[in-house]
Amino acid sequence: MAVRKNKKQVPEPTLRRLPNYLFFLEKVREKGVMNISAPSIGKELKCDPTQVVKDLAFTGVKGKPRVGYNTYELCHALEEFLGFNHVNEAFLVGAGNLGSALMAYQEHQTLGLKVIAAFDVDEKKIGQHIGNTPVLEYNKLFHLSNRLDVEIAILTTPNDVAQEVAEDLVNCGVKAIWNFTHEILDLPDDVIIQNTSMSSFAAVLLQRLNDSKK
Ligand SMILES: NC(=O)c1ccc[n+]([C@@H]2O[C@H](COP(=O)([O-])OP(=O)(O)OC[C@H]3O[C@@H](n4cnc5c(N)ncnc54)[C@H](O)[C@@H]3O)[C@@H](O)[C@H]2O)c1
Incomplete structure (x- = not known):
């Protein structure tokens, strides 16, 4: 699989992982979880936490020390970034x-x-x-x-x-x-x-x- 050109220069493996973060975070959000840390996301998605932080940084959302990411904010940012909320x-x-x-x-x-x-x-x-x-x-x-x-x-x-x-x-x-x-x-x-x-x-x-x- 190959994306020949990407204006935002986001690495292709990151682009492929981002929907998985979104699908996982949507489930977490539905359970009423407000905040989640990069290690928790990494553990669930079998991904290195450092990689999680790097990937999610492309959305512009940053996790807070000892609190993690706000799941609502992050879901919204991921949908926006991936263009999933536009038809x-x-x-x-x-x-x-x-x-x-x-x-x-x-x-x-x-x-x-x-x-x-x-x-x-x-x-x-x-x-x-x-x-x-x-x-x-x-x-x-x-x-x-x-x-x-x-x-x-x-x-x-x-x-x-x-x-x-x-x-x-x-x-x-x-x-x-x-x-x-x-x-x-x-x-x-x-x-x-x-x-x-x-x-x-x-x-x-x-x-x-x-x-x-x-
Ligand atoms: N990417 C994958 O994993 C994957 C999996 C299965 C099939 N395929 C590929 O997908 C393609 C379609 O497979 P399929 O099983 O659906 O085949 P299919 O024969 O069921 O469907 C092909 C359709 O294209 C139409 N068609 C033929 N010539 C056309 C033309 N010039 N303009 C417009 N329409 C035209 C046919 O009438 C038919 O309806 C094939 O190239 C196949 O190799 C890829």
């Missing part, structure tokens, strides 16, 4: 098995990402709704992107058309692509590409399991 509209291209599952996963909305339209070339899928989201004819992408200022796209087409579709998306004003295909996209440097592959995680899982048996 960022996204297109999805390729409403097949994976695309449909992602669309049906409405929790994306709480992650600041909302798929407002999906595009496909399969006539059987065009006109359907997945959740509340319509699946539109692929060519409508070009008309719709003129009217809507959508900068994010989720790419779940077959691999062999991914590059072509990604180029179309960029021509339609998309600036960030969450690429679930296995295609290594070749796009202008200013386009942000987030590659996500279950196979990579599966490879690590299987290798670690095998290692543990040696």
